[in-house]
Amino acid sequence: MSLQVFNTLSNKKEEFVPIDGKNVRMYACGPTVYDSSHLGHARMAIVWDVIQRYLRSVGYNVTFVRNITDVDDKIINRAKELGISPDQLARQYTFEYWRDMYALNVMAPDFEPKATEFIAPMIQFVRELIDAGHAYEANGDVYFDVASFNDYGKLSKQNLEQLQSGAREQVRTQEDLASIKKNPVDFALWKSADEGELGWPSPWGYGRPGWHLECSTMIRTVLGESIDIHGGGEDLVFPHHENEIAQSESLFKKNMAKYWMHNSFVQVSAEKMSKSLGNFKTIKSLLENYSADTLRLLILQTHYRNPIDFTADSLAAAKTAVLRLVRAAALDAELEQNGDVPAKVRDAIAETEKQFSDAMDNDFNTAVAISALFSLGDKVFQTKDASEQKAYAAALVRLAKVLGFTLADTRKKIEPETAKGVMDLVLELRKNARENKDYATSDLIRKELAQLGINVMDAPGGATWEKA
């Protein structure tokens, strides 16, 4: 079965055929770095991580670009609140984002452009749009002339009339803009800024680039005028991606992306998890109690285009489930392979691998792919023969890796608090031995502990210990 992907543009699954043979160019809209990332951002990152991992695993040469938006009103406002500069704030949250991504075992993108590094190409892009008659300057701002682009609305399935009637309602709150723009749906390519505010000089005066512009510009610069996959969260369909299409396609006269893919949201109590609603769990806080694998399983057990309703129960369920996979996978490292793997085992593995790839080929059906992982886990424990167990466990690890699971065995890693409890217990047992005049045992305990690098010191008030 060939790979099928759901294309937002056509609203149906299509066979995946890259523009350039085995080379796949993909771009995902990354974060605006003005605050900590939450589970919703983790979902987006993990979904795209899995997509690119799978494409690589089936032999594509993937170039994956994920940008960082570090110029934005939200950044500026937040920085003002905190009394620091916007670029300082952006850098701080960029670092935090990287830390979160690393902790989640999300692969680094091949390129990670930042908006601030693309000011000059963005200005150039705007200039070209003006020259081509698709944009106009007004009071130091530059707007995209939506009416000049016939395909406007093709991604979000809206037509211009509908948007205009909708836009008129909102325009009441921004009447100053209504007088400047030719059309209420026209969007800013360049926004003038006051001196002292974050901004750059441009042919139209001091100002900042519009949000949509950076992605069009980065894609053009880094990947080219037409790419294979462009994606992001479903809320980006309109207006963000629609506007990117308008910018890029009106200028280049070719499809910006062949496949548009959008992931659904994480909800809390059937409501969207978002920064504006304040009902979010940060990645950082979740990772304090749950492993990266647990969060990944929670996310990938739901198909990427369906919403996930986040609950404490589902998180706990994922944690238990991961533990089972970890136990099975651990046997890969623990066991030895003796001789050839029997044909029936090889066949069983091949069959499961086929189930896995069939599921992934079906628009990245990770939920079904994961069931293949559990099926391998079952086989590991159902088999008595160590060599066969090893073969199944190795297959499990291999497939799990395609989905980005580490299956890291942390079962023996104990926290300092727990270690302290264990030492208390050991010293209690030693104390009992001493009280029974069983000095052989008490001396043995002290000697063994010393070899482990722990010194036990008897004192009138009882024994204490410290790391040597």
Next chain:
RNA sequence: GGCGGCAUAGCCAAGUGGUAAGGCAGAGCUCUGCAAAAGCUCCAUCCCCCAGUUCAAAUCUGGGUGCCGCCUCCA
């Protein structure tokens, strides 16, 4: 108002024309000094409701009901 999506067991969640994957929770048994792990077995006559198409529908069509997202920053 416009556009789009969702409704499957106690919970999470696949399936989208051929007779209900998987995970969690639960029950029984095996193993076992106890416990945990592991194994075996069981756990939706039925997929929001109604009507229709079909030999056959959770899956298609029409009509309801409920919920959600986008149209304004948002992954």
